[in-house]
Amino acid sequence: MDFNDTPQEAEFRAAARGWLDSNAERLGPDESPTGMAEGQDREDVIKSSQAWQARKADAGWACITWPKEYGGRGASSIQNVIWNQEEGRSQTPPNVFGIGQGMLGPTIMAHGSEAQKSRYLNPMLRGEEIWCQLFSETAAGSDLAGLQTRAVREGDEWVLNGQKIWTTGAQYCRWGMIVTRSDPAAQKHAGITYFIVDMESSGIEIRPIKQINGGKSFNEVFFNDVRVPHANVVGKVNDGWRGAITTLMNERASIGGGGGSNGFRELMRLARETDWNGRPALQDPYVRQRLADFYIRSKGLQYTGYRTLTALSKGATPGPEASIGKLVGAPLSQELAGFACDLQGQAGSLMEDDSSWQSSYLGAPGIRIAGGTDEILRNIVAERVLGLPPEVRLDKGIAFQDIPSARN
Amino acid sequence: MNFDFSEEQKLLQKTARDYLSENAPLGLCRKILEGDEPYSRELWQAAGEMGWLGAAIPEKYGGAGFGHLELALLAEEVGRALAPIPFSSSVYLATEALLVAGTDEQRERYLPGLASGELIGTFAIAERRGRPTAASVQTTFKDRELVGVKLPVPDGDVAGIAIVNARDDSGISLVVAELDARGVERESLASIDPSRSLARLSFQGARAELLGAPGKGQELADSILDRAAVLMAFEQVGAATRAFELTKDFMMERYAFGRPIASFQALKHRLADLYVKIELARSNSYYGAWALSSESAELPVAACGARASASDAFELASQEMIQLHGGVGYTWEYDCHLFYRRAKLLGLALGNASEWRDKLIERLDHPSAV
Numbered sequence: 115m116d117f118n119d120t121p122q123e124a125e126f127r128a129a130a131r132g133w134l135d136s137n138a139e140r141l142g143p144d145e146s147p148t149g150m151a152e153g154q155d156r157e158d159v160i161k162s163s164q165a166w167q168a169r170k171a172d173a174g175w176a177c178i179t180w181p182k183e184y185g186g187r188g189a190s191s192i193q194n195v196i197w198n199q200e201e202g203r204s205q206t207p208p209n210v211f212g213i214g215q216g217m218l219g220p221t222i223m224a225h226g227s228e229a230q231k232s233r234y235l236n237p238m239l240r241g242e243e244i245w246c247q248l249f250s251e252t253a254a255g256s257d258l259a260g261l262q263t264r265a266v267r268e269g270d271e272w273v274l275n276g277q278k279i280w281t282t283g284a285q286y287c288r289w290g291m292i293v294t295r296s297d298p299a300a301q302k303h304a305g306i307t308y309f310i311v312d313m314e315s316s317g318i319e320i321r322p323i324k325q326i327n328g329g330k331s332f333n334e335v336f337f338n339d340v341r342v343p344h345a346n347v348v349g350k351v352n353d354g355w356r357g358a359i360t361t362l363m364n365e366r367a368s369i370g371g372g373g374g375s376n377g378f379r380e381l382m383r384l385a386r387e388t389d390w391n392g393r394p395a396l397q398d399p400y401v402r403q404r405l406a407d408f409y410i411r412s413k414g415l416q417y418t419g420y421r422t423l424t425a426l427s428k429g430a431t432p433g434p435e436a437s438i439g440k441l442v443g444a445p446l447s448q449e450l451a452g453f454a455c456d457l458q459g460q461a462g463s464l465m466e467d468d469s470s471w472q473s474s475y476l477g478a479p480g481i482r483i484a485g486g487t488d489e490i491l492r493n494i495v496a497e498r499v500l501g502l503p504p505e506v507r508l509d510k511g512i513a514f515q516d517i518p519s520a521r522n
Numbered sequence: 523m524n525f526d527f528s529e530e531q532k533l534l535q536k537t538a539r540d541y542l543s544e545n546a547p548l549g550l551c552r553k554i555l556e557g558d559e560p561y562s563r564e565l566w567q568a569a570g571e572m573g574w575l576g577a578a579i580p581e582k583y584g585g586a587g588f589g590h591l592e593l594a595l596l597a598e599e600v601g602r603a604l605a606p607i608p609f610s611s612s613v614y615l616a617t618e619a620l621l622v623a624g625t626d627e628q629r630e631r632y633l634p635g636l637a638s639g640e641l642i643g644t645f646a647i648a649e650r651r652g653r654p655t656a657a658s659v660q661t662t663f664k665d666r667e668l669v670g671v672k673l674p675v676p677d678g679d680v681a682g683i684a685i686v687n688a689r690d691d692s693g694i695s696l697v698v699a700e701l702d703a704r705g706v707e708r709e710s711l712a713s714i715d716p717s718r719s720l721a722r723l724s725f726q727g728a729r730a731e732l733l734g735a736p737g738k739g740q741e742l743a744d745s746i747l748d749r750a751a752v753l754m755a756f757e758q759v760g761a762a763t764r765a766f767e768l769t770k771d772f773m774m775e776r777y778a779f780g781r782p783i784a785s786f787q788a789l790k791h792r793l794a795d796l797y798v799k800i801e802l803a804r805s806n807s808y809y810g811a812w813a814l815s816s817e818s819a820e821l822p823v824a825a826c827g828a829r830a831s832a833s834d835a836f837e838l839a840s841q842e843m844i845q846l847h848g849g850v851g852y853t854w855e856y857d858c859h860l861f862y863r864r865a866k867l868l869g870l871a872l873g874n875a876s877e878w879r880d881k882l883i884e885r886l887d888h889p890s891a892v
Contacts, residue, residue, distance in 0.1 A: 115591060115812050116524050123523075192523075382886065396887060399880070406879030409886065410827045414802030417809045420525035427523050438798055489791070496790035500770065500797060503785040 126193050130200045138204040162207040167241030177215050177239045184235040192426040214238045214245030217364040218291050225349035225357040248278040248292035256490050259303050265294035274340040284320045284333040287313050293358050298515040305514055308354030310346040327476035365485055378412055381454055388457050395457050408450050415442050434498035441491040448478035535595040542603040548857045554606035555717040560680050566607045566639050575613055576637025584634030590815040594756045601760030604864050606717040608642050608677035614750035616643020619685040623734030623742050644681040646672035646723055656694050656740045663688035663697050668725035678721030679710045692737030699730035715863035747872055748825035752810035755832035758868055759807050762800050762839040765861040769843045796842050803835035826882035833875040840865035
């Protein structure tokens with residue numbers, strides 16, 4: 115038991131480090147890469163992100179787990195973790211390509227036609243074209259297969275009508291991947307078709323969503339008679355659910371990893387410096403119990419991450435266990451931020467420029483919902499990790515159009 | 523990154539698991555719980571013969587000389603089996619105390635017996651209700667004689683030696699006392715888990731000798747407790763995992779409203795939460811095992827995390843086990859209460875989870891620690 119690289123891993127790390135050191139500035143031990151700052155011009159961020167991506171691609175360090183034929187280097191999962199660790203220790207622009215490269219690219223590789231692979235994958239890898247995922251709808255979130263956006267075939271084209279929501283980056287994406295209802299008379303999962311859609315098509319309208327923390331990371335995307343060539347079907351007509359599952363599996367794998375700092379050190383400092391009943395809050399028994407619990411959970415997550423890395427290092431592939439990271443981490447962030455507000459007493463309700471705890475508290479509910487709610491993650495752990503039987507369902511064995519979708 | 527046990531270590535664990543599932547089914551725990559025998563002498567003897575008791579004792583003192591990673595995995599198996607033997611008292615506490623603080627002569631005198639199982643050791647700290655501190659210790663050690671009462675002492679009714687903390691001229695010191703000697707009275711006490719014994723030890727001028735430097739008793743006790751906490755955490759994680767598995771199996775078999783109760787979200791979500799809690803405790807325990815086996819300066823912090831999370835996980839597992847079994851879970855006949863009792867006993871044995879959380883913050887409370 116140790117925390118060292120194997121000789122092969124050390125060699126790979128040295129190669130990654132070597133390239134990064136001659137191409138980017140190395141961060142100090144307490145520094146983290148600058149994210150996309152509020153008010154920063156988005157175009158500038160995208161340009162710098164694209165420039166960095168192209169540089170990586172030229173040197174073979176973009177999407178390293180992808181096969182060589184699409185520009186990757188066929189790297190293993192543990193090599194990918196090592197690369198991400200090392201890149202994270204360098205001052206690099208924020209990555210705006212995650213949805214395409216992490217989720218949609220692998221879907222095209224698994225289900226796309228040869229023409230789609232050769233047209234789309236390399237520009238995606240190089241960051242020349244940015245992609246978005248058009249999945250959730252207002253009435254289809256956790257129950258994604260309840261989606262209602264219609265796709266009707268007209269000759270060599272399909273006509274799309276409906277609304278998608280929670281689409282990250284729709285404003286600056288060149289391409290999107292959309293799941294649609296192509297056969298409402300078929301059973302729920304059997305009438306879905308998956309398309310690549312040109313986000314510059316006429317009939318697409320994008321409206322940003324204002325979140326409870328004031329941010330606007332997501333959009334509603336409306337489709338009014340949007341025409342998509344038949345060649346853009348991913349996989350087979352009415353068999354799109356298969357591809358959607360591939361996308362979601364990759365989403366979970368990219369959310370996993372777990373651990374790292376979630377502000378515990380800052381919370382300790384706050385408790386040490388805040389006066390509470392005439393003494394530092396850190397001396398209060400209740401405060402100590404809560405802090406210890408936060409520490410133990412966050413370390414438990416970090417060490418669980420070490421166990422996952424160990425399994426990857428021995429050649430395993432990421433599985434549904436990765437759901438634990440978000441299931442523990444997201445509520446923990448919320449509790450931690452909420453407790454930090456509480457520690458400040460009545461002043462904890464002040465929203466000032468440097469109120470990072472308050473901002474974090476307002477941001478936390480979103481993390482518990484995005485990419486699988488706490489409840490969906492519990493289902494995944496229960497059914498996919500522990501093998502428990504699924505809930506009885508009322509939407510199986512009947513046509514999608516006959517499934518009750520509202521009280522009336 | 524190799525945050526896992528080696529294949530050899532896992533093989534040792536598997537051998538132990540196979541042996542225990544053959545020779546120590548839950549019926550053995552029940553037999554001790556219901557009978558007059560204080561522990562399973564047969565299992566204890568076998569554990570000595572297989573080298574489990576001396577897993578962390580160097581060969582020159584009669585041990586198997588494996589190490590603490592191996593011992594941690596054996597502790598997990600002892601926990602899984604709810605083994606009715608004084609393993610934690612003798613192995614994690616008395617043996618570790620001698621390894622940490624004993625003179626060469628003391629080690630030669632006691633370790634071979636502890637390794638073979640002929641001698642059982644224990645650690646006597648508590649004197650009454652409440653959380654003990656250095657200031658609350660009333661037992662005295664003067665002119666090499668021990669005076670005072672310790673209770674409850676785990677396995678104190680069957681132990682041959684006890685490591686005792688006592689007040690002397692230099693403050694608090696640790697001493698080792700032979701319990702069959704003159705001036706020691708022992709009395710069995712009723713235990714919430716009768717498969718594990720508790721006793722009152724009364725020292726009335728009993729002969730004892732210093733263990734470690736005089737006046738260093740508190741520091742030494744803390745360090746011994748840290749080591750024991752990691753090993754106990756493995757025992758707790760092992761027991762929690764078994765409780766979880768049995769509960770899961772029951773929920774797959776049990777039907778209500780026309781379907782297995784494991785299919786109800788209200789229940790499966792609880793099982794998922796329990797699984798996650800046990801896995802986090804396991805990970806914290808792994809870190810503790812790494813710190814213990816590598817003599818890392820992280821041990822005091824790692825021990826707190828392992829102990830608090832494992833105590834909480836096993837306690838929750840034992841409570842959920844009964845609740846998710848429903849009515850039968852509350853019967854004497856079903857095994858749920860064996861886990862429920864053991865969880866409380868082990869959870870209190872080295873100080874409860876809140877005490878370890880408090881200790882954790884104390885140890886993290888300097889700017890460089892986190």
